[in-house]
Amino acid sequence: MDIGTSVITPSESAEDTLPSMFWGLDPIYGVFAKLYIKDILELKKSQPVPGVFFYKTHPITKVDILGTIVQKRERERFFSFGASSPFGLNVLEQLNRINQLENSNSQLELAKVVDPVFTAQIARMLELPYLYRNFYDKTFQIQMDSSDPNQQGEPTLSLQRKIKQFLTQNGVKNFYQQELEAIDSLVCIAEQNCVSLCLHHPSQTSQDPPSSACVSKQIHELFQQAVCALQEEGIIFQKVAAHTELYLVTDAEKELHKVTRKIVQDDSTRPKYVDKGCPFHHIVSCVRHSYSAGVSEAAVQRVLDRLECDSEIVSTMDRHYTVS
Template sequence: MDIGTSVITPSESAEDTLPSMFWGLDPIYGVFAKLYIKDILELKKSQPVPGVFFYKTHPITKVDILGTIVQKRERERFFSFGVDDGTGVISCLWWKKQRAMENVRLASSPFGLNVLEQLNRINQLENSNSQLELGDVVQVRGRLRDYRDQREINSTSVSKVVDPVFTAQIARMLELPYLYRNFYDKTFQIQMDSSDPNQQGEPTLSLQRKIKQFLTQNGVKNFYQQELEAIDSLVCIAEQNCVSLCLHHPSQTSQDPPSSACVSKQIHELFQQAVCALQEEGIIFQKVAAHTELYLVTDAEKELHKVTRKIVQDDSTRPKYVDKGCPFHHIVSCVRHSYSAGVSEAAVQRVLDRLECDSEIVSTMDRHYTVS
């Protein structure tokens, strides 16, 4: 039996659709997820596995928040403080570390290093870092848990942020929408196949690599998809994979060879998938979005590079961008207005990366650019 792509819709429960043994395949599962506190408080709790929560289809165990301390209390073994990021308030626990330094025996160091003194300094730094006051801005990392029906963070790291000009808060405000749009809000998909590892994504990937190599080696500046389908070396790669796909199709018997119509249709669809994948990478783009329209190779489209550089050069001198540089989405908007409305964000990002690699522009902070 062949199992195709399992797509989980946001309305479905991820734990009902996907066994827990596969949660680790989601890269968000193993990181400190940067989320709004409002969303952390509303995460769905996993019933069979304690300590696992879900944002849409993504399993979450650890979080990273930045906010202001609005509540504080101290107990014998821990501090408890409430952190507010503007969307909600969550309780965080910060456990005290008991160090009986007077009972520590240390061997003498041959290099004259006083290890006990260094440990005392570290201990003092930890103690000063734990002196949190109302109004302090802190970055907290830790594991999520529910205690007495209240969502809280069992902190593993608490860092006081000394930032009089709010650089850290502004950076976080810019970063979170990008993370939500490109990762958290995207449906988690998993490729599972019990018979042929090439049947799902590998044919597209192999053809995609071959097309990319062909475009680079031949200095292609633009093309139509049907032109690629006439290149023998590319068609050969597609045919090998498509014959295999047709043979594994449920309606195809082992005695009957795959029909030419089946192979031709599969070849066309495979080229279409490979071209779409190259668009998502930003390798190619279209001025007008349609499968029949001309594709342009991003690295070879010098006019796009020229327009993008001029936008960064002109707008980075404007008062509101002079300190941090032009934000990425502002650059995309200007490129679409000055060059073509069909340019993808991936293509603009590739151009910016190339300009930065050539030292024509520099990135000043997360997705902000200015001239070098």
Template sequence: MDVGASVIMQSDSECAEDTLPSMFWGLDPVHTVFAKLYIKDVLELKKSRPIPGVFFYKTHPITKVDILGTIVQKREREKFFNFGVDDGTGVISCLWWKKQRAMENVKLASSSFGLNLLEQLKRINQLEQSSSQLELGDIVQVRGWLRDFRDQREVNSTSISKVVDPLFAAQISRMLELPYLYRNFYDKPFEMQKDSPEQNAFSQQGVQTLSLQRKIKQFLNQNGVKNFYQRELEAIDSLACIAQQDRDCPSTACVSKQIHEVFEDAVCALQEEGVIFQKVAGPSELYLVTDEEKELHSVTLGIIRDDSTRPKYVDKGCPFLHIMSCVRHSYSAGVSEATVQRVLDRLECNSEIVSTMDRHYTAS
């Protein structure tokens, strides 16, 4: 790899998630709740490239939403209903799996003492019937997980409830609540508290690692790098200067140690994202770039094409865990879950495979 003459170009627009390392996302309270957003903003959320299913409103990582709107479209499929919900700012598709609620509530009833199971099953059937009876013009509150399917943003619903509201109290309440939430939470960047020198140092190290991590990704992408050793990256001045924590340190050995440690953290983080991986594990072994490793893509696609025709997978497609197990057996035992997921996302983006439901995949 000719890395000595390569230069990293500064991106004109920084990704939203770059402002906070992924290890700190769980500290942001917006990340853990069903975020109440305008549908227009839900449709415009930036997608996190390294971690599927995570989206960003400004600096806030979001995985699930709570929306209130009117059903303007309804389509029924064999296994689910697809409702188009409009809140006046936009329309988004909301999926409701027909058997989803029944299975979850059966588990709940089975684990609850003192409840009549038959009564619970009757209530579940009523719930399913009420969900299928939602019609155009009904006002509904939808909660669910966000996902992109074939470049279309949609909500994989965990609950859809009809709002009987002749006085529009729920809509007025939502209209008053949303500006407050935007003003006091969503539009404000999340800031970590820095109460001690140890926390300050840890935060600084995390931000530095994130910055280097982002620059390495830019470098690998811009130069079409297929593989590299960590020591090769450490020799690039434009990367090494980012990793140098204490610029006033008089000791060359101290500076070299700092640079090496930050590079280790950044490379480890890239492995956790699935951006890079090691076919043969080891501290000084070769790192492969997932997006450029064509053999891995070919093996994964071959597994899905062959196995999705088997009777047990022909309806739903191959489950993710099955694909990962086969990839580890056929290609390398060291391939991580994140790496396999990144390959699947790339194959789906290229329309070579289709995700059918909850991490099941079939050849297109």
């Protein structure tokens, strides 16, 4: 049920732990929280946002309760006073409609549970301690430490998308990482994220701005992470695995597409592959032998997907391919 203000007294108001813009990050926000009745009655009211309450550091808007109904009492929501109108509008009728709508919206939807042996209640009694121990009683906070992989992931993803967009729009066929680090539009994205990471680094004081050395190091590392992510995705690859070597854009490397298609075309006619098609790992092995030993499986898979999209090959079963 939605939490009503009738169960909260003014003295129970509390300052919110975090700004409301961060409440959606809490997995408990917006779900039906299964709380003890005692804790529901003691929820703290949010000052800036009506209808939001707090159990410790968790914003609560709805609760799910289970119990035995022992009493039902209905109370009037408000009184309506009206008079006739000279313009043909029946004010009393309109107020009655509003009253009915308000009453219908305020009704609680109760689901009757037929549970003669108290199975549901026992299950709830066992579930609640687990929920409190693992979720409700744990402090909700946003980790800003740059060593947190989750905090590093979003800046990397942002730069990764921007690099991918840059490669496509400019028809880039190959590049060195240091060349990317000289592109203003890419550096701008990286710089914005890295300044934030440096500001929240444990060694950084709030009074001092982040040093240029800290930001430069973070920018370089962020580019490395983004480039590695693009490699794992198969967007780019290296003929020779080394950080200083040239990166090739998979979609633009026509020779790789040509070699891969020929392997599928030739080997799918062999007796052992004629029925099911060439298996993926066989194609990877042949590509590495005929084209370059440094080609990743992700890059080969991307080439196969592109060839299939262009109707040059077809997949016959799970990761088996033949010519169309």
